[in-house]
Amino acid sequence: MTTVITRTITRTVVPLIFVTAVALMLQGHNLPGGGFIAGVLTTTAFALIYIVYGMDFLEDELFHNVVRGPVEHLQYGIVENYRAMFAVGLLIAAGSGVVSMVFGKNFLYQTYTILEGIPLYPHFEVASALAFDIGVYLVVVGALLTILSVVGAE
Amino acid sequence: MLPFAAAALTPLVYRVLGERTAYYASAVALACFAMVASQYGTHGAVSFEWIPALEVSLRFYVDGLALLIGFLASGVGVLILAYSGAYMHDEPGKAKYYTALLAFMGSMLGVAFAADLVSLFVFWELTSLSSFILIGHYTDRRSSQYAARKSMIITVSGGLFMLIGFLLLANTVSQQHAFDLAWMLEHPAEVHEGLVDAGMLLPVLGLVAVGAAAKSAQVPLHIWLPNAMEAPTPVSAFLHSATMVKAGVYLIGRFRPLLLPEVTEGTHGLPDWMTLFTILGLATMTIAAILAVAATDIKELLAYSTASHLGLIVAGFGFASELGAETGAFHILNHAMFKAPLFLVAGIIAHEAGTRKIKHLGGLRHDLPITAAITVVAGFGMAGIPPFNGFYSKEFLFHAAYEAAHVHGGLTWLYPIVAVFGSIFTFLYSVKFVMLFFGEKPKGLGHVHRPPAMMLVPTAILGTVAALIGLGGVADTFGFAPTMINHFVGEVIGNVLPPGAHAEEIHFSYHLPKHLSPAAVMSATTIAIGAAAYPFYDRLHDGVNRLLAINPLRANWWYDNTVYGLNDVSIAMVPRVQTGLLRTYATWTLAAVSTLALGGYVAAGVSLPSFGGLAISYPMLLVLLVAVVGAVAVSIAPSHVAGVLTLSILGFMVAIFYILAKAPDLALTQLVVETLVLVIFLLVLDRLPTFYGEMSRSRALRDGVLSLAVGATVFVTVLLTTAASPNSIATFFTEYENTVKIAGGHNIVNVILVDYRGFDTMGEISVVAMAALSVLTLIAMRERGEIQ
Numbered sequence: 010m011t012t013v014i015t016r017t018i019t020r021t022v023v024p025l026i027f028v029t030a031v032a033l034m035l036q037g038h039n040l041p042g043g044g045f046i047a048g049v050l051t052t053t054a055f056a057l058i059y060i061v062y063g064m065d066f067l068e069d070e071l072f073h074n075v076v077r078g079p080v081e082h083l084q085y086g087i088v089e090n091y092r093a094m095f096a097v098g099l100l101i102a103a104g105s106g107v108v109s110m111v112f113g114k115n116f117l118y119q120t121y122t123i124l125e126g127i128p129l130y131p132h133f134e135v136a137s138a139l140a141f142d143i144g145v146y147l148v149v150v151g152a153l154l155t156i157l158s159v160v161g162a163e
Numbered sequence: 164m165l166p167f168a169a170a171a172l173t174p175l176v177y178r179v180l181g182e183r184t185a186y187y188a189s190a191v192a193l194a195c196f197a198m199v200a201s202q203y204g205t206h207g208a209v210s211f212e213w214i215p216a217l218e219v220s221l222r223f224y225v226d227g228l229a230l231l232i233g234f235l236a237s238g239v240g241v242l243i244l245a246y247s248g249a250y251m252h253d254e255p256g257k258a259k260y261y262t263a264l265l266a267f268m269g270s271m272l273g274v275a276f277a278a279d280l281v282s283l284f285v286f287w288e289l290t291s292l293s294s295f296i297l298i299g300h301y302t303d304r305r306s307s308q309y310a311a312r313k314s315m316i317i318t319v320s321g322g323l324f325m326l327i328g329f330l331l332l333a334n335t336v337s338q339q340h341a342f343d344l345a346w347m348l349e350h351p352a353e354v355h356e357g358l359v360d361a362g363m364l365l366p367v368l369g370l371v372a373v374g375a376a377a378k379s380a381q382v383p384l385h386i387w388l389p390n391a392m393e394a395p396t397p398v399s400a401f402l403h404s405a406t407m408v409k410a411g412v413y414l415i416g417r418f419r420p421l422l423l424p425e426v427t428e429g430t431h432g433l434p435d436w437m438t439l440f441t442i443l444g445l446a447t448m449t450i451a452a453i454l455a456v457a458a459t460d461i462k463e464l465l466a467y468s469t470a471s472h473l474g475l476i477v478a479g480f481g482f483a484s485e486l487g488a489e490t491g492a493f494h495i496l497n498h499a500m501f502k503a504p505l506f507l508v509a510g511i512i513a514h515e516a517g518t519r520k521i522k523h524l525g526g527l528r529h530d531l532p533i534t535a536a537i538t539v540v541a542g543f544g545m546a547g548i549p550p551f552n553g554f555y556s557k558e559f560l561f562h563a564a565y566e567a568a569h570v571h572g573g574l575t576w577l578y579p580i581v582a583v584f585g586s587i588f589t590f591l592y593s594v595k596f597v598m599l600f601f602g603e604k605p606k607g608l609g610h611v612h613r614p615p616a617m618m619l620v621p622t623a624i625l626g627t628v629a630a631l632i633g634l635g636g637v638a639d640t641f642g643f644a645p646t647m648i649n650h651f652v653g654e655v656i657g658n659v660l661p662p663g664a665h666a667e668e669i670h671f672s673y674h675l676p677k678h679l680s681p682a683a684v685m686s687a688t689t690i691a692i693g694a695a696a697y698p699f700y701d702r703l704h705d706g707v708n709r710l711l712a713i714n715p716l717r718a719n720w721w722y723d724n725t726v727y728g729l730n731d732v733s734i735a736m737v738p739r740v741q742t743g744l745l746r747t748y749a750t751w752t753l754a755a756v757s758t759l760a761l762g763g764y765v766a767a768g769v770s771l772p773s774f775g776g777l778a779i780s781y782p783m784l785l786v787l788l789v790a791v792v793g794a795v796a797v798s799i800a801p802s803h804v805a806g807v808l809t810l811s812i813l814g815f816m817v818a819i820f821y822i823l824a825k826a827p828d829l830a831l832t833q834l835v836v837e838t839l840v841l842v843i844f845l846l847v848l849d850r851l852p853t854f855y856g857e858m859s860r861s862r863a864l865r866d867g868v869l870s871l872a873v874g875a876t877v878f879v880t881v882l883l884t885t886a887a888s889p890n891s892i893a894t895f896f897t898e899y900e901n902t903v904k905i906a907g908g909h910n911i912v913n914v915i916l917v918d919y920r921g922f923d924t925m926g927e928i929s930v931v932a933m934a935a936l937s938v939l940t941l942i943a944m945r946e947r948g949e950i951q
Contacts, residue, residue: 041827043913049835056842148928152935
């Protein structure tokens with residue numbers, strides 16, 4: 010699978026996909042996009058790396074460490090990181106809901122403010138839903154990558 | 164609430180007190196009794212919020228009938244718990260025993276005072292549950308297990324019938340009173356009218372009757388009661404004389420005002436209520452009395468006699484007249500007062516003589532003189548011999564039966580005849596029980612010990628009350644009315660009368676017959692024939708037993724065959740449904756879902772929405788055509804790789820279709836998900852055989868039919884759901900106000916996802932996380948479990 014062409018293209022395309030994914034998530038509130046789509050898109054980027062470079066590459070070259078978690082049968086310790094990732098994501102999503110309870114609103118109550126006069130973005134909208142969306146994003150990426158790498162490792 | 168709290172504490176108390184837990188439990192019961200007594204004379208409801216969304220609250224309603232049952236449950240409870248202290252002296256599992264008994268008493272009080280259909284049902288099933296524990300007290304005995312299971316199956320399923328009845332009833336009254344029993348009891352006429360208008364009178368009546376009959380051991384659901392004698396004797400005395408079985412008749416009494424038509428001058432038709440309950444009650448009374456004659460064990464005899472007397476109460480409540488109400492209400496009291504001591508006597512006999520076989524017992528009066536006296540009072544009460552207490556209520560039954568026959572004529576003349584016929588058997592077995600104490604002592608029976616005081620005193624108290632009620636009747640005959648009893652029973656009767664009857668005009672009193680009334684003649688006939696037939700008791704006993712050897716005549720035979728038959732069926736089903744092959748599971752699941760869904764549509768008689776012509780553009784048509792080609796290609800693909808690739812053609816076409824249908828969010832999602840699924844599929848494929856195996860023709864046909872069915876289900880469902888246009892929701896989100904102003908987003912889809920339906924999304928991502936975890940466990944850790 011790893012011809013020079015695919016390797017080269019992957020190198021170029023993966024960062025683009027990441028950027029697109031982040032953009033999709035951030036603009037989700039007003040334009041097509043959102044945490045879920047961004048998450049799946051990010052996962053496809055990882056899938057591309059896996060297929061083209063193999064899983065060892067990601068673990069050794071990118072993270073420079075070999076994690077060994079409690080699940081000894083896992084070939085790739087990096088799955089531990091993914092697992093942590095969706096756990097954190099779930100925490101953020103739930104936590105964002107709890108924050109609204111602190112302010113005396115219902116669980117998962119969302120609001121937004123518009124910030125004026127910031128350089129480059131004179132009209133910037135901050136929605137509390139973004140925090141929730143980031144949670145969604147992390148869960149999706151973490152969970153799908155877990156599935157992908159566990160299944161792929163077989 | 165007190166008994167429940169006390170029940171929860173019992174295991175702890177048992178650690179501290181050990182044997183003396185009985186006194187603790189008894190004290191709790193006494194406190195309950197005092198609380199019930201403090202409510203005497205009050206009327207009305209108290210409530211606590213419980214399920215506000217359904218307007219269900221924990222409310223209690225106090226009136227005469229509730230007080231009667233409450234008095235029985237707590238008063239008899241005091242004595243039984245004290246008696247248990249001596250009886251359970253060297254039995255296992257005392258902590259469990261007292262806990263269950265207290266919990267049972269609590270739920271029984273709950274049933275009596277519940278002012279709400281839902282809480283009534285909950286307490287009702289709680290009595291079934293706690294009695295399950297009590298009946299199965301000797302957990303390692305097979306017969307105990309069988310008995311407990313049987314009573315559970317019958318009473319709980321009866322309760323479910325009742326629940327349906329309640330729901331139907333709740334539907335006919337206005338929303339804010341839906342489950343409000345107290346309100347219904349205050350407006351019985353309205354409720355009845357509503358039921359009749361909705362055509363629900365018969366269904367509700369029937370369903371409630373099933374519940375009550377199951378609990379009160381009416382024929383043919385009486386079979387659990389004799390088996391329940393496996394329980395320790397105090398439990399039998401408590402559950403099967405004073406409480407559990409009384410729940411059924413309580414229910415009948417409770418619903419009597421609601422389900423009986425209003426009393427108006429000149430109505431002569433037989434109400435459905437009357438037909439149903441008199442036949443049920445009299446049949447039970449007679450059949451159970453005959454079965455009691457066939458009994459060989461004293462507790463079995465008492466069990467059948469309980470069923471028989473409950474039949475009498477049910478029949479009493481069944482008669483629409485005031486006399487019927489008097490029969491039912493008075494006999495509830497009387498029956499508890501003579502049956503509870505008799506059970507306790509049976510316990511004493513079993514405990515001290517070491518056997519419960521009728522054949523082996525006799526002449527006990529020499530060793531147990533006090534017990535003998537109690538037995539005479541209670542046993543003659545059961546037989547209906549004047550001046551003992553059971554006589555008066557039986558007299559009311561005869562009177563009610565005669566009156567009903569007199570008014571309605573025709574076949575109803577069978578009422579008094581059957582009543583007398585059944586009573587003869589009642590007389591026979593009652594006398595037989597009393598005779599255990601007289602005559603000669605059989606040789607096998609050794610020395611019988613005196614019972615401990617803790618066993619004798621409660622029995623004596625109950626016997627004394629029975630005697631006092633009997634004496635009250637004698638006193639009334641001579642002009643000294645026992646006002647307290649009269650007043651109390653009168654109040655109960657007032658609570659069970661149908662609307663329109665002038666409850667406040669009723670002055671209940673009972674006395675020995677002063678002149679020759681039809682009822683007196685019937686009583687005399689009963690006693691005369693009974694006395695004449697008694698010498699042939701053994702022959703009758705054998706005759707009935709010979710009849711019972713014919714299987715289909717026994718209700719038990721039907722029960723056993725049904726239960727074990729069902730067991731066999733389910734055992735036979737398992738290897739068919741659960742083969743361990745994924746495709747079998749998929750086949751069953753999908754087939755079941757489509758059958759249910761399509762069946763539901765057919766049953767609901769939905770009509771397919773009219774088809775408004777194809778409004779479709781050429782690009783869309785093209786995309787769909789490619790999709791169809793892809794779908795066909797999937798089904799004929801020779802290998803997995805080809806199959807997966809063609810499948811993803813289908814997926815991508817769907818994505819393009821979304822774009823064309825102006826749903827960019829969906830399209831984006833579909834695209835990325837499709838890509839990812841393709842990758843995962845290809846990864847998995849590595850592990851599978853490259854080409855499909857051969858497939859039998861029949862299986863291919865089956866799968867084809869199944870897929871067509873599933874397709875049809877989905878097609879119809881989509882058509883139906885899209886035909887309904889939920890305008891309110893659709894327009895709500897397109898409003899600028901709602902999405903942009905309040906939620907601050909222009910993308911409706913996303914606003915819904917993260918804001919309005921945030922909770923749903925929360926659940927979905929939890930599911931995703933869960934799926935990842937399960938993949939992790941299933942695949943990565945699969946070898947772990949096997950090693951350990």
